[in-house]
Amino acid sequence: MQDKDLIVKIAVLAVYVGILFLIGILASKRIKSMSDYYVGGKKMGFWAVAFSARATGESGWLLIGLTGMGAMAGYSAYWVVLGELLGVYISWQFMAKKFKRRSDEYQAITIPDYLESHFKSTTNTLRIISASTLVIFVVIYVASQMDVTGIAFESMLGIDYRIGALIGFFIVLAYIFIGGFVAAVWSDMFQGILMFFGLVLLPVVVWFSIDHGTGITDGLNAIDPTLTQIMGRSDDGIMNLFTILGFSMIGLGFLGSPQVYVRFMSIQSEEEVDKGKWVALLFTLLTDAAAVTIGILARVYFTSEGQDPEAILGNGGEDVLSMITNEFLPTILVAIFIAIVLSAIMSTIDSLLILASSAVTRDFYQKIFRPDLKDEDLTKFSRLVTLAMAIASLGIAILLYNLYPNRQIFWIMIFGWSGIAATFCPVIILSLFWKAYSERGAIASMITGFTSVMFFKFVVSNMEEIGPYFIELDVLAPSFALAMIVGYIVSKIYPGTVAAT
Numbered sequence: 001m002q003d004k005d006l007i008v009k010i011a012v013l014a015v016y017v018g019i020l021f022l023i024g025i026l027a028s029k030r031i032k033s034m035s036d037y038y039v040g041g042k043k044m045g046f047w048a049v050a051f052s053a054r055a056t057g058e059s060g061w062l063l064i065g066l067t068g069m070g071a072m073a074g075y076s077a078y079w080v081v082l083g084e085l086l087g088v089y090i091s092w093q094f095m096a097k098k099f100k101r102r103s104d105e106y107q108a109i110t111i112p113d114y115l116e117s118h119f120k121s122t123t124n125t126l127r128i129i130s131a132s133t134l135v136i137f138v139v140i141y142v143a144s145q146m147d148v149t150g151i152a153f154e155s156m157l158g159i160d161y162r163i164g165a166l167i168g169f170f171i172v173l174a175y176i177f178i179g180g181f182v183a184a185v186w187s188d189m190f191q192g193i194l195m196f197f198g199l200v201l202l203p204v205v206v207w208f209s210i211d212h213g214t215g216i217t218d219g220l221n222a223i224d225p226t227l228t229q230i231m232g233r234s235d236d237g238i239m240n241l242f243t244i245l246g247f248s249m250i251g252l253g254f255l256g257s258p259q260v261y262v263r264f265m266s267i268q269s270e271e272e273v274d275k276g277k278w279v280a281l282l283f284t285l286l287t288d289a290a291a292v293t294i295g296i297l298a299r300v301y302f303t304s305e306g307q308d309p310e311a312i313l314g315n316g317g318e319d320v321l322s323m324i325t326n327e328f329l330p331t332i333l334v335a336i337f338i339a340i341v342l343s344a345i346m347s348t349i350d351s352l353l354i355l356a357s358s359a360v361t362r363d364f365y366q367k368i369f370r371p372d373l374k375d376e377d378l379t380k381f382s383r384l385v386t387l388a389m390a391i392a393s394l395g396i397a398i399l400l401y402n403l404y405p406n407r408q409i410f411w412i413m414i415f416g417w418s419g420i421a422a423t424f425c426p427v428i429i430l431s432l433f434w435k436a437y438s439e440r441g442a443i444a445s446m447i448t449g450f451t452s453v454m455f456f457k458f459v460v461s462n463m464e465e466i467g468p469y470f471i472e473l474d475v476l477a478p479s480f481a482l483a484m485i486v487g488y489i490v491s492k493i494y495p496g497t498v499a500a501t
Helices: 002-028 034-042 046-058 060-105 111-118 125-157 161-209 216-223 237-254 258-266 270-304 309-317 320-328 331-369 375-403 409-433 439-458 467-473 476-493
Strands: none
Touching: 002 125, 002 161, 002 331, 046 060, 046 161, 046 258, 046 270, 046 331, 060 111, 060 125, 060 161, 060 237, 060 258, 060 270, 060 309, 060 320, 060 331, 060 409, 111 125, 111 258, 111 331, 111 409, 125 161, 125 320, 125 331, 125 375, 125 409, 125 439, 161 270, 161 320, 161 331, 161 375, 216 270, 237 409, 237 467, 237 476, 258 331, 258 409, 270 320, 320 331, 331 375, 409 439, 409 476, 439 476, 467 476
């Protein structure tokens, strides 16, 4: 029976992979230039961009990390949902059209392109810093996604972690290698639809399949009364405040992260942004709330069934989704859920690899070292760079697995996400809304955001008195705030040319 189940799961995955390859082949027919490879020729529709932006922004942490967080934190994990919803709303409502308009005016196809044109830079300093930061944190973030790929194959299919990571590596590389950004966006839309329906329907299935007994809240109270405290689980009010901020401030990453904003570059028109906003908001609300709910339901159900708490919470709750799908779904639907987990992971890996590739190919090689080369001469080179970035990320993922077997996936992913967000979001926000923001101010913001993430993660978090508070707050919010403040101060001290309005 187990062999039959495995055959069914592999068959479903084969169909899923076949669809991705078909998308890559169809997308390759639209790749005629570097603009096509990196931003789809700026002709993408709102459905594709909205689903792609959300699938990319959510990644494997939505299914593996956030479900586990729901099981571990209980009701307070819903603050993540509120924070993400606010971040997505502000981004689409107030920033997307401004950014689209300016990036079109500047004929930008990468974030460093946009920044250099906006500040009328006469040196390569801003481009070098932004491209370097992108490469470093993107590789870390992609490594965390490949790490989740290995975990997914191991926990849901019983395939060795290393083999699973390699399979995921080859799948995603194959379709973006031939289809570039168009393949990434189209596949993100397909995968985003899978994620949406899978996540929204699963808690409904579980809810109607379990004996509610005294109810979910009472069930959580019986396990640990702090699980039902929406304002935090600690007796220390300040600790609870930092926990709530840490959860909700994850949404700051949507206010300028390159992997999301390059999609605003690619959308066909500003009118499409208004339509895409509602798709993105609905996706965020329903999928994030469903992920937390799945974790909570799993905590109640498996505890009442007498499961060892370590089975639910071990390794940061990363096995919660696997446990609940295998418990409540038939084999064919479990197989589809494996594809959904891979969808969440692949939709982020493909986007980030293309982003890192653009930083090396266009922002380093073409703009700095070989400005004589035309865009069409670099398509082959960009594919080779994409391959190199993927190999580097895979190596880091395997290293993480060997060195830190008890790592918590949720926070490793958030570290990579925070590094990108703290470096770029303050710069994008200030460049869009403050005319006096100078190039030196932007450089100071980026350096501050980049270094602050490291500082808060490895220094402040280890301080005896305040460390525990900043562990709960995590690195994004304080790094983000410092980058904004430093950018403002430096721009006042060193004003530059007034940027476009």
